[in-house]
Amino acid sequence: MKKFLVIPLFLLLLSGKVGHGQQSPAGSDIRGVVMLFGQAEVDIAYPGFNAMNRLASRFSVSSCDGTTARLCLSPRDFEQFIAAGIPYKLVKPDERKGFFTASSVSEAMHWQSYPTWKHYDTIMHKIADHWPEVCLLDTIGFSIMGRAVLALKISDNPGTDESEPAVMLSSSIHGDEIAGFVLLMRLAEYLAAGSGGGGLASELVSGLEIWINPLANPDGAYRNGDTIVYPVRANSNGYDLNRNFPDPEASPPPPLQKETRDMIKFLEAKRFALSVNLHSGAEVVNYPWDRWTRIHPDDVWFNTVCRRYADTVHLYAEPGYMTFLNNGVTRGWEWYVITGGRQDFVTWGLGGREVTIEIDDTKLTPGSNLEAMWEWHHRSLLRYISEALSGVTGTVTDTDTGDPLSAKIFIAGHDADSSHIYSDTLSGAYCRLLPPGSWNLIFSCPGYEPYTITAVLTSGEPLLIRDVQMEKSGNDYPDPPGSGLLIWPNPSDGKVSIMPQEQVTGEVTVTLANATGALIRHYRTIAQPGLPVVCDFGSLPYGMYIISVRKEPVGPVVRGKAVFKRLITE
Numbered sequence: 328m329k330k331f332l333v334i335p336l337f338l339l340l341l342s343g344k345v346g347h348g349q350q351s352p353a354g355s356d357i358r359g360v361v362m363l364f365g366q367a368e369v370d371i372a373y374p375g376f377n378a379m380n381r382l383a384s385r386f387s388v389s390s391c392d393g394t395t396a397r398l399c400l401s402p403r404d405f406e407q408f409i410a411a412g413i414p415y416k417l418v419k420p421d422e423r424k425g426f427f428t429a430s431s432v433s434e435a436m437h438w439q440s441y442p443t444w445k446h447y448d449t450i451m452h453k454i455a456d457h458w459p460e461v462c463l464l465d466t467i468g469f470s471i472m473g474r475a476v477l478a479l480k481i482s483d484n485p486g487t488d489e490s491e492p493a494v495m496l497s498s499s500i501h502g503d504e505i506a507g508f509v510l511l512m513r514l515a516e517y518l519a520a521g522s523g524g525g526g527l528a529s530e531l532v533s534g535l536e537i538w539i540n541p542l543a544n545p546d547g548a549y550r551n552g553d554t555i556v557y558p559v560r561a562n563s564n565g566y567d568l569n570r571n572f573p574d575p576e577a578s579p580p581p582p583l584q585k586e587t588r589d590m591i592k593f594l595e596a597k598r599f600a601l602s603v604n605l606h607s608g609a610e611v612v613n614y615p616w617d618r619w620t621r622i623h624p625d626d627v628w629f630n631t632v633c634r635r636y637a638d639t640v641h642l643y644a645e646p647g648y649m650t651f652l653n654n655g656v657t658r659g660w661e662w663y664v665i666t667g668g669r670q671d672f673v674t675w676g677l678g679g680r681e682v683t684i685e686i687d688d689t690k691l692t693p694g695s696n697l698e699a700m701w702e703w704h705h706r707s708l709l710r711y712i713s714e715a716l717s718g719v720t721g722t723v724t725d726t727d728t729g730d731p732l733s734a735k736i737f738i739a740g741h742d743a744d745s746s747h748i749y750s751d752t753l754s755g756a757y758c759r760l761l762p763p764g765s766w767n768l769i770f771s772c773p774g775y776e777p778y779t780i781t782a783v784l785t786s787g788e789p790l791l792i793r794d795v796q797m798e799k800s801g802n803d804y805p806d807p808p809g810s811g812l813l814i815w816p817n818p819s820d821g822k823v824s825i826m827p828q829e830q831v832t833g834e835v836t837v838t839l840a841n842a843t844g845a846l847i848r849h850y851r852t853i854a855q856p857g858l859p860v861v862c863d864f865g866s867l868p869y870g871m872y873i874i875s876v877r878k879e880p881v882g883p884v885v886r887g888k889a890v891f892k893r894l895i896t897e
């Protein structure tokens with residue numbers, strides 16, 4: 328039995344006001360809808376590219392085309408919108424026709440209805456318990472209202488942190504865009520169930536660490552309690568969580584919400600090579616940048632991957648589906664600019680690669696359409712996960728000790744806007760997703776000689792594994808002696824580095840005397856703890872000298888002998 332949830336009373340209360348496009352100068356219609364539904368959506372005339380971007384920095388734009396933009400107003404910002412006096416058309420709240428809530432866990436697991444909050448929790452545990460050899464249930468954090476933000480890890484040896492590329496699929500950071508919520512639970516079950524079958528699912532589960540977070544904003548989806556009744560976009564403070572991530576330029580930074588802080592911590596710990604954020608409200612695959620109106624250095628890679636996603640959808644979906652903008656693919660900013668989105672944060676801030684996929688024009692996808700969503704998307708999602716299996720991967724370690732190194736991995740003449748990546752501090756593992764071609768990857772790490780590898784990638788080949796060992800560089804200075812002064816090289820041509828102990832740092836006087844004690848040079852400078860002071864005595868005759876360093880104003884003083892040699896060229 329499916330419960331058919333309609334709440335006509337609310338709509339009766341609003342009859343004659345909502346959805347007929349009347350403009351209410353006082354904004355009372357907006358107030359009424361926010362009161363009843365927890366948010367209000369309004370359509371405004373598309374004001375042009377720049378004005379649109381300014382507007383998107385003040386209000387949460389959920390979609391726009393060349394004619395109309397749709398804004399989602401939360402209890403936090405609807406009064407500001409009313410005060411701005413922008414002409415609008417109130418969008419009639421979704422009547423939820425065909426929106427089904429399952430009456431049991433087993434009904435929910437037919438994936439044609441929406442689970443209650445308790446069903447959801449049970450389903451996630453059920454999948455983890457049924458396939459313990461490949462599943463581990465984890466919690467990203469807790470929402471403001473105390474709901475667990477769940478993530479299911481699906482990988483062989485799920486209890487160990489293997490150095491496999493990590494991939495995350497996440498949905499419904501906007502709590503009222505919920506088709507992806509069911510889609511990802513079903514995908515988790517599909518991957519776990521198929522993990523032993525020898526097909527693509529087992530290839531992905533054995534080669535990658537896949538994390539599935541079906542519901543990133545539980546308080547938005549379950550705003551009214553245990554069932555999804557008039558869910559909202561924002562969290563319980565009225566913040567759009569997909570405008571809430573740190574931004575490289577926005578000042579001041581947004582007040583980070585609890586859900587955002589927890590997600591950042593999780594993302595920082597896992598360092599996903601590849602991730603995706605599922606939404607509804609449009610039908611398009613959207614890739615970075617969202618905030619900068621310029622091309623990401625890996626634009627070719629992003630476009631190829633997104634094109635493959637949409638083209639695969641087109642093979643199975645009804646005609647006209649996911650054809651918005653450039654036949655279902657767009658750069659974020661070419662659609663409309665946003666700041667604080669997760670896709671950009673992951674991509675510029677964490678060296679990951681994240682895209683945003685809008686899977687349905689209708690935000691509250693009817694239960695009866697969820698089967699079609701699965702049929703149209705699951706192959707694309709599996710293919711998308713497999714994108715983490717083409718590129719260069721390996722570990723970076725110290726040649727002598729074998730210790731993992733956190734190296735910066737940079738492609739000269741290609742990387743910009745923080746598109747380089749880092750190897751993992753704990754394991755030294757790295758994964759750079761790249762299209763076919765010949766790539767020079769430069770590995771650099773403080774105290775180590777830079778190392779370059781050439782990776783030749785061909786289409787259809789699996790991940791190229793290149794482990795890199797780095798040698799300590801000659802610039803890794805020895806510790807200064809317990810007494811005296813470190814001088815090197817020694818002998819030298821007169822150009823030397825000196826390093827006193829830490830108690831002789833700060834403002835110092837460097838003095839050079841000859842072997843008879845006669846003062847040759849002296850000057851004041853700053854010595855920093857652990858860093859050499861570079862001296863140039865290159866014009867002096869060869870011989871033995873005394874270099875002393877005195878901490879000002881009262882000492883102590885340290886000294887050492889230096890031998891200057893000259894090449895006789897005349």
Ligand SMILES: [Zn+2]
Nearest residue numbers: 501504606607
């Ligand atoms: Zn969204």
